[in-house]
Amino acid sequence: MKGITVLGSTGSIGVSTLDVIARHPDKYRVEALTANSDVDGLLEQCQRFRPKVAVMADEESGRHLAKALTEKGIPTEVLCGLRGLETAAAMPDADYVMAAIVGAAGLLPALAAVRAGKRVLLANKEALVVAGRLFMQEAEAHGAEILPIDSEHNAVFQCLPPDGCRDLEMRGVRRILLTASGGPFRTTPLAALKSVTPDQACAHPNWEMGRKISVDSATMMNKGLEVIEAHWLFHAEPEKIQVVLHPQSVIHSMVEYIDGSVLAQLGNPDMRTPIAHALAWPDRIESGVGSLDLFQVAQLDFEAPDLQRFPCLRLAFEAIKAGGTAPAILNAANEVAVAAFLAERLRFTDISVVVDETLQRLPTGKVDSLDGLLTIDAETRGVAEQVALSRV
Ligand code: NAD
Numbered sequence: 573m574k575g576i577t578v579l580g581s582t583g584s585i586g587v588s589t590l591d592v593i594a595r596h597p598d599k600y601r602v603e604a605l606t607a608n609s610d611v612d613g614l615l616e617q618c619q620r621f622r623p624k625v626a627v628m629a630d631e632e633s634g635r636h637l638a639k640a641l642t643e644k645g646i647p648t649e650v651l652c653g654l655r656g657l658e659t660a661a662a663m664p665d666a667d668y669v670m671a672a673i674v675g676a677a678g679l680l681p682a683l684a685a686v687r688a689g690k691r692v693l694l695a696n697k698e699a700l701v702v703a704g705r706l707f708m709q710e711a712e713a714h715g716a717e718i719l720p721i722d723s724e725h726n727a728v729f730q731c732l733p734p735d736g737c738r739d740l741e742m743r744g745v746r747r748i749l750l751t752a753s754g755g756p757f758r759t760t761p762l763a764a765l766k767s768v769t770p771d772q773a774c775a776h777p778n779w780e781m782g783r784k785i786s787v788d789s790a791t792m793m794n795k796g797l798e799v800i801e802a803h804w805l806f807h808a809e810p811e812k813i814q815v816v817l818h819p820q821s822v823i824h825s826m827v828e829y830i831d832g833s834v835l836a837q838l839g840n841p842d843m844r845t846p847i848a849h850a851l852a853w854p855d856r857i858e859s860g861v862g863s864l865d866l867f868q869v870a871q872l873d874f875e876a877p878d879l880q881r882f883p884c885l886r887l888a889f890e891a892i893k894a895g896g897t898a899p900a901i902l903n904a905a906n907e908v909a910v911a912a913f914l915a916e917r918l919r920f921t922d923i924s925v926v927v928d929e930t931l932q933r934l935p936t937g938k939v940d941s942l943d944g945l946l947t948i949d950a951e952t953r954g955v956a957e958q959v960a961l962s963r964v
Pocket residue numbers: 579580581582583584585586606607608609610629671672673674675677695696697698721722723779780781782783784785843
């Protein structure tokens with residue numbers, strides 16, 4: 573029986589994780605659940621899964637949740653804020669921690685799980701984009717196991733030999749092929765992109781996800797963040813990572829070996845597959861995902877990505893090549909720009925402009941300390957807000 577903490581349990585990944593866990597009450601037990609501000613959502617999950625601890629981001633939501641739990645006679649203890657998240661991530665009885673908070677806000681809780689030596693099921697790619705080197709060093713130092721949940725990285729992990737993440741060259745890997753759907757605007761006329769709405773951007777053709785990652789998929793910043801994520805997870809130089817547009821989202825990614833073999837992982841686009849894989853690894857469990865109907869799929873297409881259409885992808889490649897603080901700046905500027913777009917304060921096509929200008933305004937030196945990275949993150953948000961305002 574494994575105890576599990578789900579950070580970000582009310583989100584898209586969190587809900588899918590609880591769906592898989594609920595299918596295996598003999599194998600998994602929920603230790604802690606956390607949410608930002610969705611008191612009703614977390615209350616319902618506490619009723620169903622009876623965790624020891626529930627965490628809300630702010631005190632007021634925490635008080636509401638605690639009161640509602642008491643009224644229902646549920647003994648779950650309520651904690652609040654970053655301290656609460658870190659406590660939930662490091663609970664002694666939590667063997668596994670699902671890191672599924674969105675954005676850089678997920679970094680410190682995920683790091684707490686790493687430092688407690690947990691098996692970390694990592695969905696929060698932004699943690700690696702902001703602090704990849706430090707995150708992987710801490711995992712090594714504390715014996716934490718990082719299992720990728722992002723479907724592409726989970727696919728790559730499945731296509732590598734068991735110890736393959738350590739030294740790609742020694743294991744005969746030539747390239748990592750990260751597939752990308754191209755999002756909802758892959759074929760939209762370029763001139764129409766400046767007036768697309770948040771709802772159009774969030775209407776992903778193949779995946780149902782939270783709104784931030786959905787916008788990232790529409791700009792392809794998501795794939796850019798994933799290139800950086802793959803760089804840290806698999807110790808792969810950016811030149812060894814090729815992005816392949818594959819509109820059907822059936823191949824979740826591939827690994828090419830020096831003998832010419834290309835291994836791919838396929839399946840229906842449903843995050844419960846990578847979640848179940850990482851929960852059970854190295855075993856396999858049912859995830860609730862149906863068989864892939866190849867006759868229905870019928871055809872698999874591939875295209876090279878168009879960097880004109882998707883400038884965010886180019887910016888991400890440039891940031892990882894520049895190194896230092898550039899990826900952290902890229903990420904924070906993108907979070908600000910996407911939030912402004914979702915609030916209808918910024919045009920879709922200005923997301924990349926805000927990221928680009930913010931990167932140009934800030935120095936991208938070498939900073940490896942956590943405090944240094946958090947300072948850069950905060951400073952970037954201020955600059956990006958200014959740039960976004962100037963675009964109105
Ligand atoms: P979501 O917006 O649906 O859920 C986010 C969760 O984090 C919610 O539970 C929310 O309450 C919590 N949260 C948000 N801000 C917080 C804060 N400041 N403090 C504490 N908690 C906070 O997002 P999602 O789509 O589930 O994505 C979660 C992470 O997984 C992201 O990093 C995303 O890139 C990654 N991911 C998601 C998918 C997917 O299919 N949804 C696929 C691959 C990777």
